[in-house]
Amino acid sequence: MNNIILKVENISKQYRLGLVGTGTISHDLNRWWHRVRGKEDPFLKVGAVNDRSAATKENYVWALRDINFEVQQGEVLGIIGKNGAGKSTLLKILSKVTSPTTGEIKTKGRIASLLEVGTGFHPELTGKENIYLNGAILGMTKAEIKQKEQEIVEFSGCQMYIDTPVKRYSSGMRVRLAFAVAAFLEPDILVVDEVLAVGDAEFQKKAIGKMKDISRGDGRTVLFVSHDMGAIQSLCDRLIVLKNGYVDFSGDIPGGINHYLKISELGSSMNxxxxxxxxxxxxxxxxxxxxxxxxxxxxxxxxxxxxxxxxxxxxxxxxxxxxxxxxxxxxxxxxxxxxxxxxxxxxxxxxxxxxxxxxxxxxxxxxxxxxxxxxxxxxxxxxxxxxxxKGDFYGTGKLPGKRGSFYIEYQWE
Amino acid sequence: MNTKHKDEWLYTISSKRKLIDFNFKEIWRYKDLLFLFVKRDIVTVYKQTVLGPLWYLIQPLFTSVIFTLVFNNLGNIGTGGVPPFLFNLAGITAWNYFKECLTKTSSTFTTNKGIFGKVYFPRVVMPLSITISNLLKFGIQLGIFLGFYCFYFFQGTEANMNQHMLLFPVYVLMMALLGLGLGMIISALTTKYRDLSILVGFAVQLLMYLSAVPYPISEAREKFPSKVALIVEYNPLTQITEGFRYMFLDTGTFTWFGFFYTLIISIALFLIGLVIFNRTEKSFIDTV
CATH class of the missing domain: 2.70.50.60 (abc- transporter (atp binding component) like domain)
Structure with a gap:
């Protein structure tokens, strides 16, 4: 049961507000001087809460502050939050693109990320060549890609263009191809950020289906960031809501979605x-x-x-x-x-x-x-x-199951 | 998945860094990526150009012609009995490889920030692939040099290769290590302060004149102020261009001291570059 594959402990990330440039050298020297004397970095003590719309006099901001969570093997964890809540920063740290300011992430599996698919595509190379290149960038070996090449091409639905340079592709085709490569990746933990935003309805359905297969069928763990509540609902087992760099909610899907809607600015009032x-x-x-x-x-x-x-x-x-x-x-x-x-x-x-x-x-x-x-x-x-x-609609203290979105009065005789 | 113990983590991402923290196993795992990058670089550079790789030849040939006109015809620099054109071509061929490695790797972080910002792979794969793909260009330029070499040889010019040819692969390695090492140091430093990237193009140009490319060391000793001559002589790049000419054209000087001196400096610079590069790759995306 207790099969934790990923453990995030006290992860924080500090960014500098404003321009990197003015005063940077003096701050760097100050930092260095503290480190030489074995003292703590003075700039770690300051820093504003990451609230996009608030005014601050601080030079530093905590994009993430003391994030803690655990992910079980085979679980699909959704991460939602308003723009600038720290979702992408968290994913960047998870995928090792940048390192945290403090804290640790421990993992038992290899993490591969699918952030904005299609990065790493070279426009001059053909679709097939890009499958190999992109696969390798994501951490596959040549032999692994070769083995799956046919499946990837089929899944992408770009058979006709596979020997054409990617620069001639439509943006939707590029996403299809890139997602196809990533979908056949076999990491233990897959990190997915807003990929389904592009692509037509048919492909989105296909992509969600594939991600379900990945988690349910192959028992792989997926971290999924999206604003699409529909996709979150149909894919995820558990939800984390980020707000201003903090974990504001962690729990089941309906609760998380409600919480998210509650904290979002739009329609917070009843009356x-x-x-x-x-x-x-x-x-x-x-x-x-x-x-x-x-x-x-x-x-x-x-x-x-x-x-x-x-x-x-x-x-x-x-x-x-x-x-x-x-x-x-x-x-x-x-x-x-x-x-x-x-x-x-x-x-x-x-x-x-x-x-x-x-x-x-x-x-x-x-x-x-x-x-x-x-x-x-x-x-x-x-x-x-x-x-x-929840309420007692029929006056019997009993309610039908979870399916269905409304109740009507009826009689049985 | 093995999950025998709770504490058996595969790896840890944290803020702490060690001074030297290489994961050679990981780099090895990405070897296919290295070769695909090399292939990409080679295949795509001259796509949609008419002359294609011929462009590799035009640059050294024209530079040699100009050098011959300026330094040998106008400036009367002695080349030790070797045809000045061949002398210059040899120097430029060796220099070009170093220069390409240096300038291309020195912008690794800035030119690849798009992909580095999205996906993780050992960043060092990028400069390594640049160094390897530049070998092709070097090979082509070496080919044209050898072509002219044969042409002059059959015309009866005395320019014999000597037994030091055996050291040729080591020289290529030293050029690569120097270019790569310096390039990695510069690329790491330019992520935060862009000043260096402006300096590189200009500094490389000047460095060429201090590396005995259009003249032999003997001329430098004779005609330069003694301090400048010393700089030229102890510049590891001088040792490379001079040694390169020595083994192909049998002109100039070769000392084992100079050889080992250069070898040690190349390896040291490469290691320093690797350490600095490695330290930068973890958080450069926040400052670039």
């Missing part, structure tokens, strides 16, 4: 408030059955949404609230005009009631809109987000 405009929806409040404000919604419970609006000028306008899941898939909408209800006050309040909340647990967003017959007058996309907790 929407807008005082900037002088027309339309001003405020949205989530209430429970007793009309008390709530922080989350529960499956099967009564939900009342209070909408404050203004300046409808006796125009008979309709209100609408639409619900979307984490991945911005539209779920359902509650439009007042469908029920022949319209509003016309200058300062008014509308209540929308859902007797039994149907969508299963997770994070959701909502859109708001105001219509005049079929013309949209106001449209607020992802006005807010909220969490749905």
């Amino acid at each position: 929407y408030a807008n005082v900037a405009t002088d027309f339309g929806i001003e405020k949205v409040t989530f209430l429970d059955k007793d009309r008390q404000e709530v922080n989350s919604v529960m499956v099967g419970q009564k939900l009342v949404i209070r909408v404050d609006y203004k300046n409808f000028d006796k125009r008979n306008l309709s209100l609408s609230i639409g619900f979307l899941d984490n991945f911005s898939n539209f779920k359902f909408a509650c439009r007042s005009d469908v029920l022949d209800v319209t509003y016309k006050d200058n300062i008014g309040v509308a209540y929308m009631t859902i007797d039994k909340w149907p969508l299963s647990e997770g994070s959701y967003h909502y859109n708001l809109a105001v219509h005049e017959s079929s013309v949209m007058l106001q449209n607020i996309k992802e006005a807010g987000s909220f969490r749905v907790e």
Whole structure:
């Protein structure tokens, strides 16, 4: 059981902010002078937290701070985080491109990285020659590549162009070929960074399938960095969320994704408030059955949404609230005009009631809109987000399994 | 996978560095990469050019002609009875190999930062491959030199190879080690401070004139101020160009002291270069 293949201990990485140049020599000399006297590097004591948007007076920043985690053999570990949270730095350290400022990484297997595929392709060489070159760069021997050449070519789907210089390839073809080479690499630990961003849907599916094979079939360990929650969900066993250079969450996939969405700037609020405009929806409040404000919604419970609006000028306008899941898939909408209800006050309040909340647990967003017959007058996309907790929908204390994304009322006789 | 004990780690990535920390086993594992790089360099340099490798010949030939005109016709430098053109061609052929190794390896980190920033492989593979692929160019230039050598030989010029030809491979090795060693030192230093890379092109040019390429040591001893003559004589590169001419053309001087002196300096420079290069490769990507 306890088969740890990779152990990351207290990894930190410090970078210098601003230009490398001014004052560099003096800092280098200072560092050297401390080292000569056997003292600690003075610049390791300073350094700002890696928060992209914050202002700082420090010259140094901790891109990563005290990262600790372990990876089991055969596990697929997802790493997510906002831009600049330290994901790529972590992968660079793991793949030995740069060394950590402090800390240690211990591994029982060989690590190969697949960072931005296609680096190392020489444009003048043919596809086949590049397969060999890229394979060797990634650590394969010539004999190993030769053995897999046919499979690689087939997987890439670039048979026709294999004897053509890579400079004539489309960017998608380049990615296909590069991913194919890397996919047939046989490292114990594969590090993958955002490769699926390029390539068409068919290839993405193929690539995810291949990565599943790599981990499930061959028992190899994969570290996977992506912003694609769909890919993370279908591939990973466990998730680490990085924030400002720290490990902010480590655990199961749904929990990690929710955590990630919670810390991301977009839609962190449940209740929407807008005082900037002088027309339309001003405020949205989530209430429970007793009309008390709530922080989350529960499956099967009564939900009342209070909408404050203004300046409808006796125009008979309709209100609408639409619900979307984490991945911005539209779920359902509650439009007042469908029920022949319209509003016309200058300062008014509308209540929308859902007797039994149907969508299963997770994070959701909502859109708001105001219509005049079929013309949209106001449209607020992802006005807010909220969490749905597990709840007793059927009043029996029992719930069906995890499959399915909503509950409906039904009878059996 | 063997996981008998919990503490049996294959390797560790850490911030601590040892002064000398080579992993020869690892470099050996990447030998195929070395040869693929060599092949890539050779195949791709002259793709989409009309004359192709002929360009390798044009540069030394024209330089020799100019040198002959300037130094021998105009400057009256003696070449010890050897046709001045052949004399210059010999010096340039030897010098070129050193120069190519030095200038190409000295920019290893800066020119390859794209690939170095993405994938790990022993960085030293890169300068090694450059040195090896330059051998081809050297071979072609040596060929043209030998062609002219035969031409002059059949015209009755006295220019005999001597038994020191046996040392030829050692000379090539010394040239490679010197170029590689210096190149690695410079490449490591240029990652943080770019000044050196500007200096290299210009310094190499000057160094050539201090390495007895267009003149023999005897002329330097005679005509240079004594201190400069000393610099020229103890410049290991002088020993190489002079020795190269000595074995092919039987002109100039050869001493075993000079030979071993150069050999030791080459090996020392190479080792120093390797150590510095190795220390830099771990974190250069943050400063380059």
